[in-house]
Amino acid sequence: MSNSEAILKIKDLKVYFDTDAGVVKSVDGVDLEIKKGTTLGLVGESGCGKSVTCLSIPRLIESPPGRIAGGEIIYKGKNLLELSEKDMQGIRGNDISMIFQEPMTSLNPVFTIGDQIQEVIMLHQHKTSAEARELTLRILKKVGIPSPEIRIDDYPHQMSGGMKQRVIIAMALSCSPDLLIADEPTTALDVTIQVQILDLMRSLQDELGMSILLVTHDLGVVASMASHVAIMYASKIVEYGPVEQIFSNPGHPYTLGLFTSIPVVGRGKRDLYVIPGNVPDPLAFPRGCKFWPRCVFAEDICRSQEPFLENIGEGHTAACHFRGKIDKHLWKEKTNTGSFLNISR
Ligand SMILES: Nc1ncnc2c1ncn2[C@@H]1O[C@H](COP(=O)(O)OP(=O)(O)OP(=O)(O)O)[C@@H](O)[C@H]1O
Ligand code: SF4
Ligand SMILES: [Mg+2]
Structure with missing residues (x-):
């Protein structure tokens, strides 16, 4: 796949929720494209459909009440909406990873962070627990956790917010995904940590060649991270293009x-x-x-x-x-x- 080729193409995606009050059309005819190795910023006010768009890519929309009412999600040439649940499980975690909007709830308080990352690795790759622990140590080091051989046995409550966010990124990256969906990955963090985490994501992107769909409210983050930006309003994309063009015109x-x-x-x-x-x-x-x-x-x-x-x-x-x-x-x-x-x- 050449660099200019799209790793993900979303075509006319419609995601609806059947509620007692009526059909909520949260995503209604969205087209998006992410080129290999690049970052697409997805921006818009609260409630415009960003998270629903993200969750529908790895098919994580809860059904009912949600349903994909139309469209295609073409990932590396395959329409994910046509794959079996078993094939999708292989893609989630291996190919496509997600950092959820409420990241602090992604860690289980009763297990050590090492166990949680190892579990993800063992679920998706054929590794023994010793191999998975070794890989976990390497990933924790890569995301800048100091003394990983000690911190690997920490429980989430023993870590600061910034460190926990690094663990979540480590978990999302543990299977070297080709596409990372990051839904407001730094919103809960203070500015200095935000900058560090974004730098980290950028350098890992350079190293691993992954593509990123980055949801943010912050146009400054888009300016520093993304090559393209999609502006979403009321369930639709209202503007899309290269960052330079949208920022200047x-x-x-x-x-x-x-x-x-x-x-x-x-x-x-x-x-x-x-x-x-x-x-x-x-x-x-x-x-x-x-x-x-x-x-x-x-x-x-x-x-x-x-x-x-x-x-x-x-x-x-x-x-x-x-x-x-x-x-x-x-x-x-x-x-x-x-x-x-x-x-x-
Ligand atoms: N399970 C659900 N049932 C009914 N409506 C839903 C459900 N999930 C999302 N929605 C609706 O879909 C719309 C889009 O929600 P979404 O979470 O995608 O917004 P968002 O752009 O991510 O907002 P934010 O910036 O606050 O995270 C909202 O009107 C929301 O109420
Ligand atoms: S000027 Fe454009 S954005 Fe404004 S209401 Fe008309 S069509 Fe919509
Ligand atoms: Mg959201």
Whole structure:
């Protein structure tokens, strides 16, 4: 597989939950692509469908109430949605690993961290327990745990938050996955530890050549980690493309809103923009463009017709009736805020 080839292609994915109140369409026609050895950042406000997208890749959506209502998840040329549960078990852990959004609940308090990593290794690889322990020590060292031969017998409560997060990463990497899905892997950590963990993920990526799907609220993290970014809003991708292009020339008002709402050094309070309103309830999405009630550019067409992703540059797509026409001058005029870009890579 060459570097420019996609390791994962998600096509028109639909993930619905059947609830007493109705069908919650959490993911509704999502297309995504991750090239081998690269990182795709997935960004959007709370509730827009990021975790549901992630969980559906290794087929971990609980059913019922959830169901994959349509689409394809092509991993190395195979549609994961067509594989048997037995084949999927082989892929989970061996090929595709996941760091869950609530990482601290991923460790079992009654077992040592060494036992937990060894169990994952023994489950997915044909290793004896002595071999698995040896491999565990090597991985703990790789993720920067000091004195691994001592810490391997620690229980989770004996470790700091940053160390536990390294253990979770060690567990996710224990089978050298080709694709790592990391759902907000550093959100719970303080800034210094965040930087260390991200550096660690980057260097392991270089070493192992793995691809990463990285969910984050933090556009600064996207800028430092990802080659491509997908902006998700109300169950759909509304903008997608290379990080440089999206950061220098965002094509969707929601993306502009996200950029302008970040407090960054050098940006005064007057320049901060708060996107008005909230993410709509998936049981009551507005007609037309789902962003129109919050969009400063909304016109009649937005309230009646839903826009679809269309090209606005090389590999850069946006779903807005006025895609590509909305520029920073107009943005400043409409929102009364200053420059919208101030994040450096
Ligand atoms: N088991 C479930 N039953 C019903 N609705 C669900 C279920 N799981 C998720 N949802 C709904 O799907 C939508 C998307 O949820 P998801 O967890 O993917 O959001 P998210 O983008 O990851 O948000 P956050 O940034 O808060 O993690 C939400 O409206 C959520 O309420
Ligand atoms: S289609 Fe209309 S409402 Fe939707 S983002 Fe574009 S301008 Fe705003
Ligand atoms: Mg989530």
